[in-house]
Amino acid sequence: MADQEQNAQTNQSLPVARKLNGLKLKDVLKFLSSLLLPLVLGVFTLVISIQQQDAARQQRDLEIRLSSAERYESQQQRDLERTLDAQRYQNQLFDTYIQEMGKLLEKSNGSLTSNEVTATLARVKTLNIFRQLDAQRNVHIIRFLYEAKQLTDTPENRSLDLSTAKLLDIDFRDTAVDGKQLDQLSLAGIFLSNATFIDIKMSNISFSRTKFDTANFSLAKINDANFSSAEFYNTSFASTSFSNTIFTKATFNNVNFLSKNIYSVNFENSTLAHVDFSFSVLYNADFSSASLSNVSFLFSVLYNPDFSSATLSNVNFSQAVLFNGKFSSLIIINVKFSSTILNDVDFSFAKLHKPDFSEAQLTKVNFASIILILATFEYAMVSNANFQQSSCVASIFDYGMLSYCNFWHSNLKDAAFQRATLNQVNFSRANLYKTTFIGANMIKSELNNTLSIQDAILTNGIRGHDENLISNGQADCNISHISGWTVSNGNITSVISNSSNSNCQFTLHSLSTGATMYHRVN
Template identity: 45%
Template sequence: MYPTKSREGPLKKKVNRRINPSRRRRQVSGLNLSDGLKFISSLLLPLALGVFTVVITFEQQKTTRHQRDEDRLAFQLQREEDRNSSRLQREEDRDASRLQREEDRTASQLQRDQDKYLNEERYKNELIDTYIKEMGQLLANNSGSFTSNSITATLARVKTLNIFRQLDPQRNIRIIRFLHEAGQLNYLANSSSLDLSSAELRNINFSYSTINKKKLETLSLAGAILSNATFVRVQMEHLNFSEAQLDDSDFFWTRTDNVDYSFSQLDNANFSFSNLSNINFSNSKLKNANFSFSDLLNTSLSSSEMKNTNVSFAKLDTVKFFSTELGNIDFSSTRLDHIEFWGASLKHINFSSNLFTDIKFSSASLSNVNFSYSWLFNAKFDNTTLHNTNFSSTILVSASFSEAKVSDTDFQQVSCVEANFFLATLSNSNFTGANAKRASFQGSDLTSVSFFGTNLYMSDFRSTKVTESQLQSALSIQDAILPNQTLADDPNLINNGQADCNVSLNESWTLTTGNITIARSNMTTRNCYFALTSYDTGATMSQRVDLLKKWDSKSWPKSQAVLRANMSIGVSIQLKGINSSGNILDHTHFNFPRSNTTLVLDEIMQEFEVVIEFSALANRSNSENYWCDDIKLFIIYGTYSDFLRVIPEIPVNARWAQNGVTVAGGYGGSATNRLMNPYGLFVDDDQTIVIADYLNHRIIQWKMGDTNGKVVAGGNGKGRRLDQLYYPSDVLIDKETDSLIICDRGNRRVARWSRLSGTKQGEILIDNIDCWGLAMDDQRYLYVSDWQKDEVRRYQIGNKNGTLVAGGNGKGAGLNQLNFPTYILVDRQQTVYVSDSSNNRVMKWNKGATEGIVVAGGQGKGNALTQLDGPHGLFVDTFGTLYVAESFNYRVIRWPKGAKQGTVIVGGNGKGSEPNQLSYLKGLSFDRQGNLYVADMNNNRVQRFLIR
């Protein structure tokens, strides 16, 4: 029998586990640390794996969701894109269809427009053809003239005006061409032109459709309406635009001659850069017009109205503004020669920085006109009314304000030497700092005029309303004629120069040697005098004068000191100019019978020294003859002579007429209408030509346009007397003394002849000199070339000892040598230019240089453009361009500054007597306009070549 399991076993175990807790505790408490860690590890690993599994599962779920979202979004985007693409395609199809329809409509419209245009063009061409055919028939029926009778003239005019209204500007010019070629618009004497007044020709362009390739000739469009017409670069001659309307028309860069704009309207017209000659603008209206950079020659603007017009940088020659009304006009930087404003009204006009020659404002009215910084030569303001006019810093040469009414006008810093204010009325006007030397105010009313700091040397105030305080405020009134007809004196710079009997000699003078006393005289002309008492040894006394307190070199840079004295024989007086170091810069002296001397002031001079030397007596009984008295030292301010020979501003591209005009001589002989080998010449401000008439031993003067000259020096046969000359080779005019300075070559002297009427003889300035050429700088230093000593020296007038300024190192071709120097020129920097004749070159010697610079030629004798042959007369313009008269090349050549070769400007056509030929040239000169004058020696004439 199978054994029976006990049912108590497992139950008993459970019971035992339940009833034996202490045993369990004993078992647990019996575990060690290692077992604990193992136990914990066994728990953590499954836990970590579980966590990791959870995380992985979560991320997978997240990724799955994200992927589903992206797929869903991509699907939506694709579906939207498909919808948009379909919509865009439909829109593009609609736009393409619409554009095609629009293009079809446009093409259709263009075709219709083109057809219309072609029909209109065809119609207009048919109009022209019909017009020409009908007008041609009309001409044939009326002997080739529309103006043969009034009916034909009216019919032709009506048809023409009607066709102009129907046609465009380009076709209208074809009508004009037809009429002109048919001889119906000719502007010539003894011809009748078709009346086109009121013809509507707006916007017509003559620049590209001119009648004869950029040239309009003998055409009349009088009274036509030509607004906004274009004439750019067209050459116009003998045209009639009288009474025409030319508003907004463009005449830029035109060349115009003999054109009539009288009574026309030219508002906003542009004439800039144009050349206009023989033009009639009388009674025209020119508002807002532009003439800048233009040339106007022989033009009339009389009785016209000019307002808000630009005439700056222009050149006007022989222009008339009779009774013209000018308002707000800019003439700045313009050159005006031979201009007449008689009876004109000028308001708000800018003439600043201009050059004027022969300007007449007689009987005109000027208000708010600005002449500042301008040069005016021979300006006439006689009987003119001037109000609030500005002449500040202006140079007025030979200006006349006779009987003018001048109010509130500014003459500050003006140079008005020798100006004429005879019987003028000047009120509230200002001459502060002005140079009014030798001006005439005779009979004028100078109420409330300021002369503070004004140079009134030798001015005339006879019968003038002026106060003593006004004159005392002036810088100088030396030798001025006062209202009481006495001569004024400036304070004497010498202390006790009058030998005051009550003042000791030593108080003012330093006695260096000997003995001098102040003696009383019984002569009425001098109460006391300085007399020599150390008869055996002579005596010397001196006095120094502080120049810095007496002279402002910046305000009056060109000035000179004058020392006057009365003296006996045996007395000599020196005047020295001394710098801050005590060095003598310059000196001069004089003795009996002379009574004065002058010394040009230098900016670095600081004091004068006057030294009086009494020679020892040869005979004590003759002591009365050794005396000195009335010693006076004063300054003449503003002795500059910048306008002695004004240098023209010749354009760099200037040209001259190739045929010269004889302005003096033309035949050999001694009559006053002839010359015999003319040498040097000088052209004065008013185009008076003074000529050294070499073989006639005289200086002869020719006024422009005269057929006979006037002998002004010599002419009494060759000889050494003071009333004779002997082969004079050069001459110049000294404006300061109004005299001629002459190189009297055959007499080996330099002479001076006064230009005053009645002068019978000259005086010797320098003797024993083989002079040939002369020049004078703006400080009145005289320069003389010596062809024997091969040098050029500078002289102070009155001093016969010169200073070497060029050559002087013997005859030769070195840079410090000269060989037969002839004519010379000195610029404003005292640079000396010398025609070094036998070296066939022109040399330039800077001030103080020890050697010169070759500026023309120097490549041997020849006729190449790099060579010279016998250079004589020469000239240098404001740009430093050199002009040389070549005696043996029979030409005048022009060398720009720094150039290696020259350009022939006149002559060069072989030796001869034709207008374009020359024969052995000598002197050369220019006038202010840039016209060239040449002494054509062998042809016995002076030729003038007009600048173009």
């Protein structure tokens, strides 16, 4: 009975629960729908707003681009108009100049330098027009004057003076005949920047006192030219041919002379710094009294070069070949002649500080009366060389081969000939104090008649000693030596040397009066 009542209650509660559940779901759906609609409307509104903003931004960007394009086009048009105006103005200036100079030429019978007034007027007009015209028109000005023979310097008609003119970016091929030939042109004392002379044949030209800053003469042919007192900076003469060219008192800095044909070029009294002559061939080049620093002659060939009285610092002649060269009375500091071939070269009366002749081949080289300081001749081959009366202090001849060399009256103090080969070398009256001959291949008699071999290390490692010549080699202080000498003035006596009991030396009676004496040595 109880179970039946319980089942009845359960069956009655099911519809009630379903009703409650139905009400809750309906309420939830209503609640969700009430939230969803505003949310959708909000999202839609946001999307529309973003799209409108993007469209507005794109419109603004388009308007900006169109405006920029219009401004750019307008600016281009204005620039073009200004350029055309400038060209018309420059053309007008050019035409006016040509007309005025033409009238001057007519009045002066074809010579602007015939009288001082005309020459001054022509100079002022030309310098003024150079400052106003561009490079292309300035080239035409030069060509006009050149073809009118106003830039040709002859005894009959001197060139128009254009000194102090400053010309930029001038291509002289535009002034040359057929772009190749330029003869009898005189432009002395001007300033040229970024000038071009490539592959031009030039003869009888004058650029004396002219300053070149960044110039290119590559492949040019220069004959009978005058560049005296000119200045060259960042200039290339690569593969340029020279003949009878004057560079006296010129200045070179960072210049390239790599050329196979340099004939009779005069660099006398010039200043050359950071100049490259590598692989060049020079004939009769004159560098006398010039100053060279950081200059390279690497692998070059020099016939009859003249460096007399010049100053060379950090100059490289390595692997070069020199024939009949003059290096007399010059000053050399840190110059390399390593692996160089020198034939008939004269260094007499020169002063060489730390020269390097290692592995060089020297034939008939004259070092007479030279001052060699810390010179190196290691592995060098020296034949028929003259070192008479030279100073070779601390010079190194180790492993060298010396034959028929003359060191007569030379000073070889502290020099080294270790393992050198010496054949017919004359050391007569030479000072070999502390000179090293260890392992040298030589004849002992070659050291006969030297002035001194004191403390020299001989071939066998024995230290050398000088003979006492106080009385023909007699070192006995117990006998009188004064009788073998003639004393002109003063008083002399012989005493035992402080350094050796078996040696004698002369001493003065009075240091204040001194003495003079002489003696014949057999």
